[in-house]
Amino acid sequence: xxxxxxxxxxxxxxxxxxxxxxxxxxxxxxxxxxxxxxxxxxxxxxxxxxxxxxxxxxxxxxxxxxxxxxxxxxxxxxxxxxxxxxxxxxxxxxxxxxxxxxxxxxxxxxxxxxxxxxxxxxxxxxxxxxxxxxxxxxxxxxxxxxxxxxxxxxxxxxxxxxxxxxxxxxxxxxxxxxxxxxxxxxxxxxxxxxxxxxxxxxxxxxxxxxxxxxxxxxxxxxxxxxxxxxxxxxxxxxxxxxxxxxxxxxxxxxxxxxxxxxxxxxxxxxxxxxxxxxxxxxxxxxxxxxxx
Amino acid sequence: xxxxxxxxxxxxxxxxxxxxxxxxxxxxxxxxxxxxxxxxxxxxxxxxxxxxxxxxxxxxxxxxxxxxxxxxxxxxxxxxxxxxxxxxxxxxxxxxxxxxxxxxxxxxxxxxxxxxxxxxxxxxxxxxxxxxxxxxxxxxxxxxxxxxxxxxxxxxxxxxxxxxxxxxxxxxxxxxxxxxxxxxxxxxxxxxxxxxxxxxxxxxxxxxxxxxxxxxxxxxxxxxxxxxxxxxxxxxxxxxxxxxxxxxxxxxxxxxxxxxxxxxxxxxxx
Numbered sequence: 357x358x359x360x361x362x363x364x365x366x367x368x369x370x371x372x373x374x375x376x377x378x379x380x381x382x383x384x385x386x387x388x389x390x391x392x393x394x395x396x397x398x399x400x401x402x403x404x405x406x407x408x409x410x411x412x413x414x415x416x417x418x419x420x421x422x423x424x425x426x427x428x429x430x431x432x433x434x435x436x437x438x439x440x441x442x443x444x445x446x447x448x449x450x451x452x453x454x455x456x457x458x459x460x461x462x463x464x465x466x467x468x469x470x471x472x473x474x475x476x477x478x479x480x481x482x483x484x485x486x487x488x489x490x491x492x493x494x495x496x497x498x499x500x501x502x503x504x505x506x507x508x509x510x511x512x513x514x515x516x517x518x519x520x521x522x523x524x525x526x527x528x529x530x531x532x533x534x535x536x537x538x539x540x541x542x543x544x545x546x547x548x549x550x551x552x553x554x555x556x557x558x559x560x561x562x563x564x565x566x567x568x569x570x571x572x573x574x575x576x577x578x579x580x581x582x583x584x585x586x587x588x589x590x591x592x593x594x595x596x597x598x599x600x601x602x603x604x605x606x607x608x609x610x611x612x613x614x615x616x617x618x619x620x621x622x623x624x625x626x627x628x629x630x631x632x633x634x635x636x637x638x639x640x641x642x643x644x645x646x647x648x
Numbered sequence: 649x650x651x652x653x654x655x656x657x658x659x660x661x662x663x664x665x666x667x668x669x670x671x672x673x674x675x676x677x678x679x680x681x682x683x684x685x686x687x688x689x690x691x692x693x694x695x696x697x698x699x700x701x702x703x704x705x706x707x708x709x710x711x712x713x714x715x716x717x718x719x720x721x722x723x724x725x726x727x728x729x730x731x732x733x734x735x736x737x738x739x740x741x742x743x744x745x746x747x748x749x750x751x752x753x754x755x756x757x758x759x760x761x762x763x764x765x766x767x768x769x770x771x772x773x774x775x776x777x778x779x780x781x782x783x784x785x786x787x788x789x790x791x792x793x794x795x796x797x798x799x800x801x802x803x804x805x806x807x808x809x810x811x812x813x814x815x816x817x818x819x820x821x822x823x824x825x826x827x828x829x830x831x832x833x834x835x836x837x838x839x840x841x842x843x844x845x846x847x848x849x850x851x852x853x854x855x856x857x858x859x860x861x862x863x864x865x866x867x868x869x870x871x872x873x874x875x876x877x878x879x880x881x882x883x884x885x886x887x888x889x890x891x892x893x894x895x896x897x898x899x900x901x902x903x904x905x906x907x908x909x910x911x912x913x914x915x916x917x918x
Contacts, residue, residue: 461725462725532762532765533723534758534762535762535763535764535827537751538718538758539755539756540748541778542778545778549778550764
């Protein structure tokens with residue numbers, strides 16, 4: 357007695373092949389739709405904003421005349437912001453990930469902490485803005501400075517960095533740890549010499565992607581009270597500043613039609629910054645990608 | 649030389665008939681993974697400059713036992729132990745006995761070749777470096793000596809800076825042995841070191857083990873009974889976490905005293 361009859365298999369074959377083809381086109385359509393939306397968006401922005409892009413646009417401060425408006429203060433402000441966010445969030449994030457993966461006892465408390473870190477990654481950015489306003493701007497009296505905004509952004513992307521770093525550390529084969537411990541290495545020696553070098557591509561990729569999220573965030577900056585029109589460059593982390601998304605938000609909400617084109621030019625600059633950060637992430641991943 | 653030495657308990661410094669000293673003595677060693685009783689009342693005495701083979705069917709606790717000897721088993725969460733393991737007369741479970749110190753004296757070679765994703769040189773120099781040796785000249789000497797000791801110097805001397813993954817699996821395993829030798833251990837634990845290797849590489853590792861026992865005490869877990877018969881001086885047969893028989897290898901394989909040992913080595917189970 358055979359359970360699979362050759363005849364019924366042949367009879368059903370047609371239906372299976374049709375279903376296979378239908379699903380293939382459904383998924384293809386989904387991909388194309390997403391791609392189409394992106395292309396339309398890019399086309400609109402480039403066609404609107406490309407005319408306003410020039411060296412002057414990059415080197416001028418904001419102005420109430422659209423043809424003189426520039427993005428200098430915002431661009432420099434965003435770079436300052438990154439200089440605070442990158443070290444703060446990467447050091448704290450990788451440190452927490454190392455603790456959770458290598459040192460913490462694998463018990464209920466640890467898994468509770470882990471679960472909540474993943475949940476924090478989903479908290480809306482405006483909530484982090486309020487947290488920053490309460491702690492850094494008011495309680496620590498940092499005002500609407502680069503430092504206050506940087507710390508707030510760090511909190512915002514910390515969960516993403518921790519999760520990415522945890523995954524990268526977990527992906528390091530256990531045999532390498534065994535080999536190191538088996539020779540009398542301490543935990544710290546094993547982490548520095550074996551685990552981190554193997555996990556660094558994953559950690560850096562995750563960190564850079566998280567940083568590019570921070571550079572595009574607007575809500576926390578609005579809540580903190582970062583100004584939009586600034587006619588000077590910050591000279592230190594205690595100075596106030598403005599950032600790319602703030603400037604774009606301001607331009608796009610002005611009544612004059614000409615400022616819409618200026619906003620589009622600003623978006624192009626912001627996207628260029630984001631794209632170059634993501635490319636760095638890809639290059640790092642490819643360069644350090646080692647097989648085990 | 650056919651004295652039954654099973655369960656013989658003696659102090660760590662007492663010499664046997666040949667004048668050799670014990671490197672390891674386990675006394676009523678028990679180990680649990682959670683509620684699973686994996687090692688039961690193990691009493692073994694392992695002599696220096698000998699090859700001690702540990703055989704037994706899968707899941708009998710032989711890998712667990714060898715990993716207990718350098719406390720690597722503690723990397724598994726929820727492990728509990730009781731009893732004593734005396735290494736050179738000192739209980740390794742004592743609070744003031746650091747695992748790092750123990751593992752500097754007891755090298756380990758694993759089942760799967762596990763070189764670090766570094767150059768051959770850096771792999772072998774890893775141990776000395778973590779123990780604080782920084783001088784290039786000394787490191788060079790250790791690397792050469794260890795690679796010669798693992799009988800792989802001639803094959804890799806011109807490619808020391810190549811990644812250790814660029815050589816064959818059998819060569820990788822001998823790099824791992826060289827890496828273990830580089831910390832100048834007293835004992836080398838081998839956990840099925842040839843199970844992932846082809847017959848020719850296996851033969852090379854077996855010849856190497858014969859060579860190494862002049863200077864080191866070797867404890868080797870193996871699935872392969874012919875291998876145990878070929879290379880070991882004494883053999884312990886483990887079954888369900890217990891030592892059924894521990895004796896000279898010749899005796900175990902020609903005239904076992906326990907029926908279960910006989911059944912296992914004649915291939916009736918396992």
